[in-house]
Amino acid sequence: MELNVKLQVFEGPLDLLLHLLEKNKVNIYDIPIVEITSQYMEYIEEMKRQDLNVMSEFLVMAATLIDIKSKMLLPKDPKQEEEEEDPRAELVQQLLEYKMYKCMAFELKDRQIDAEKIMYKAPTIPKEVMAYEEPVDLQELMSDVTLARLNEIYKSIMKKQADKIDPVRSKFGKIEKEEVSLEDKMVYLEEYAMNHEHFSFRNLLEAQAGKIEIIVTFLAILELMKTGKIIISQEYIFDDIKIKSKIAA
Known part of the structure; x- marks a missing residue:
């Protein structure tokens, strides 16, 4: 009898790689590429019957892992003075960025769940309160207003208006548009x-x-x-x- 095994669904090849690293409890900066590649290929074998459009992304990552694996198995040239770049460096950077965005997504999801538990009450201000206007005592308000004070205010306003006038541009004439057909x-x-x-x-x-x-x-x-x-x-x-x-x- 055929045994159907339900595979865990991953959002993409980086999600699968991150899962394998966490499952094996390995340092993301020192990926055991041989072991991880083998486990990754096992998962790919189980996905053969899945949608080819989804499989294509995982196959590209599989090719990348095999390429890194082959580079790491090649013997190093002892005559080369400069230290060779780790072929895993670019993959590590992609995994770190993906892990950061994944953590941010979880944080936003938690905030959304917490926000759904909060209820807000619409404002209900009584009409009497909204219609209330503080009384104004005109005599008290105008008690210190004199003709001299009003004159000072008027001169201050006129001075501000005069300061806004450009002494050069204000003398320009109006340019008339020439109408010629x-x-x-x-x-x-x-x-x-x-x-x-x-x-x-x-x-x-x-x-x-x-x-x-x-x-x-x-x-x-x-x-x-x-x-x-x-x-x-x-x-x-x-x-x-x-x-x-x-x-x-």
């Missing part, structure tokens, strides 16, 4: 091109009022070039661009 500028350039067969690109831009108008004028020229109403040319690099109108009267 591409359509209006194209109409203007078409009329200009009708009356001027040849004109200068530089002179045209210098005649504009501001930066925004210069940009819109440049875009309007590109649009007129696209429609074939003007032709531009430049004899040498950095020379002025000459514009020829194809719609001049």
Whole structure:
């Protein structure tokens, strides 16, 4: 008759390794890698019928243990002056971090259980208490207030307001946004091109009022070039661009 043995469920390969170390009561900084690897492989054999997705993580750790075991069985080179790094060092660091997080999880679980035993009472303040307002004696409150005192308070407030004003920025004027549409500028350039067969690109831009108008004028020229109403040319690099109108009267 087949005997079914229920295995202990572990959250991952590090959880299994930590269990084996605690079970064998060994120092985590000095893992007996041969013995632990053998016990680990025995557990893997019992898990063969389990879900392959779960098994994959344990198999990767098994390969890591075998790799460490093989490195530790190799003879050390006596000619090598520097002390070789312990192949178990990285695994020990992972186990220490996992153990720390596991202890923290247990602590949080205990706090959650303790918190579930605590009951809180909703506040029940009588309406009379909530509606109570401490009476104010206006005569007593205003007993030391005089016109001179009020004047001092007023001057103090006005001084604070004056100190907030930036002496430089307060003199700046308001910058008005230039409203220039591409359509209006194209109409203007078409009329200009009708009356001027040849004109200068530089002179045209210098005649504009501001930066925004210069940009819109440049875009309007590109649009007129696209429609074939003007032709531009430049004899040498950095020379002025000459514009020829194809719609001049």
